[in-house]
Amino acid sequence: MIERDSVKAKETPLLVGVITSRDGLRIATRMKKPPDLFELRLDHFAGAPDSVRKMIPFLPSPVIITARDFREGGAKQLSLQKRRGLLQRFLPQARFVDIELRLLPALAPLFEAAQQQRIQRILSVHDFRSTPSLRTMLSKACEARSAGAEVFKIVTRVDKVSQLTRLVEFMQKRPTGIKVSAMGVGKLGAASRIVLSQLGSAMIYAYLGTTSLQGQPSLSRMRRLLQAKSEQRTRRP
Numbered sequence: 001m002i003e004r005d006s007v008k009a010k011e012t013p014l015l016v017g018v019i020t021s022r023d024g025l026r027i028a029t030r031m032k033k034p035p036d037l038f039e040l041r042l043d044h045f046a047g048a049p050d051s052v053r054k055m056i057p058f059l060p061s062p063v064i065i066t067a068r069d070f071r072e073g074g075a076k077q078l079s080l081q082k083r084r085g086l087l088q089r090f091l092p093q094a095r096f097v098d099i100e101l102r103l104l105p106a107l108a109p110l111f112e113a114a115q116q117q118r119i120q121r122i123l124s125v126h127d128f129r130s131t132p133s134l135r136t137m138l139s140k141a142c143e144a145r146s147a148g149a150e151v152f153k154i155v156t157r158v159d160k161v162s163q164l165t166r167l168v169e170f171m172q173k174r175p176t177g178i179k180v181s182a183m184g185v186g187k188l189g190a191a192s193r194i195v196l197s198q199l200g201s202a203m204i205y206a207y208l209g210t211t212s213l214q215g216q217p218s219l220s221r222m223r224r225l226l227q228a229k230s231e232q233r234t235r236r237p
Contacts, residue, residue: 013181013197013200013201013202013203013204014035014036014037014202014203014204015035015036015037015203015204015206015219015222015223015226016035016036016037016038016039016064016203016204016205016206017031017034017035017037017038017039017061017206017207017208017219018038018039018041018205018206018207018208018216019038019039019040019041019208019209020041020044020075020207020209021044021209023209024207024208024209025052025055025209027208027209028059028060028208029055029058029059029060031060034059034060034061035061035206035219036061037061037062037063037064037095037096037203038059038061038062038063038064038208039063039064039065039066039098039205040052040056040063040064040065040066040090041066041067041068041075042065042066042067042083042086042087042090043066043067043068043070043074043075043076043078043083043086044075044076046067046075046076046078046082046086049086049089049090053089053090053093056090056093062094062095062096063090063093063094063095063096064094064095064096064097064098064122065087065090065091065093065094065096065097065098066087066097066098066099066122066124067082067083067086067087068100068126069083069100069103072100072124072125072126072128073126073128073155073213080103080106080107084106084107084110087099087107087110088110088113091110091113091114091117091119092117094114094119095119095120096119096120096121096122096150096151097110097111097114097119097120097121097122098122098123098124098153099111099121099122099123099124100123100124100125100126101123101124101125101140101143101144101147101152102125104123104147111147111148115148120150120151121148121149121150121151122149122150122151122152122153122181123143123144123147123149123151123152123153124152124153124154124155125137125140125152125153125154125155126154126155126156127154127155127156127157128155128156128157128185129157130156130157130163131156131157131158131163131166131167131184132156133166134166134169134170134173137154137166137167137170138170138173138174138175140152140154141154141170141174141175141178141180142175144178145175145177145178149178150178150179151178151179151180151181151202151203152178152179152180152181153180153181153182153203154170154180154181154182154183155182155183155184155185156184156185157184157185157186158184158185158186158187158188158189158192158215159186159187159188160188161188163184163188164184164188164191164192164195167182167184167192167196168195168196168199170182171196171199171200171201172199174200179202180200180201180202181201181202181203181205182196182201183196183201183204183205184196184215185213185214185215185216186214186215187214187215188215189213189214189215189216189217190215190216190217190221190222190225192215193205193206193217193222193225194225194226194229197226198229204222204226206218206219206221206222206223207219
């Protein structure tokens with residue numbers, strides 16, 4: 001059995017396998033070398049949540065739950081009430097819960113319930129059109145810290161070197177007192193995860209099964225990239 005504090009104590013970055021399909025869920029339950037965490041995208045399983053709940057005990061790593069709003073990449077246009085219900089149903093089985101920062105006022109009771117149950121809380125921002133200004137990203141991170149989240153997660157569009165440079169600057173100037181997970185999607189999405197992890201990004205996300213998100217690498221590819229980077233550092237004089 002994995003102790004609750006083991007994830008908190010482990011050195012960063014944590015590798016997260018994103019599950020968005022039944023195929024991905026089956027792969028996850030059979031993994032002999034699982035990632036540190038699995039993220040269950042409940043918005044993809046809204047039609048049959050009970051069958052997914054039954055599979056959680058068979059996952060070899062702890063779970064992040066999220067039910068993404070369609071305006072931030074969610075699979076379906078689920079109502080806030082439906083999303084809240086999904087998160088509440090799965091909360092007792094979660095190690096982390098991920099809630100969009102802008103919807104925190106509407107989901108405040110769930111956020112507080114997670115704290116009472118000693119479930120770590122991620123407040124997230126997703127911008128799939130561009131990378132916000134440095135000032136905006138720093139402001140959002142500080143807002144998440146003030147709300148009491150353990151992790152601030154930001155995902156932005158990274159098609160240009162200038163956008164990746166902005167994310168790098170954000171990581172270099174990120175506020176203290178909260179863990180930050182930053183990554184890009186788009187043409188430089190995979191590269192951004194390597195670069196930002198070297199700057200202290202708390203979590204690296206990669207998909208299991210299939211994904212429609214450009215720039216999000218598979219778990220196997222992410223591991224190869226990390227291994228290649230590690231070997232490159234080792235060979236340096």
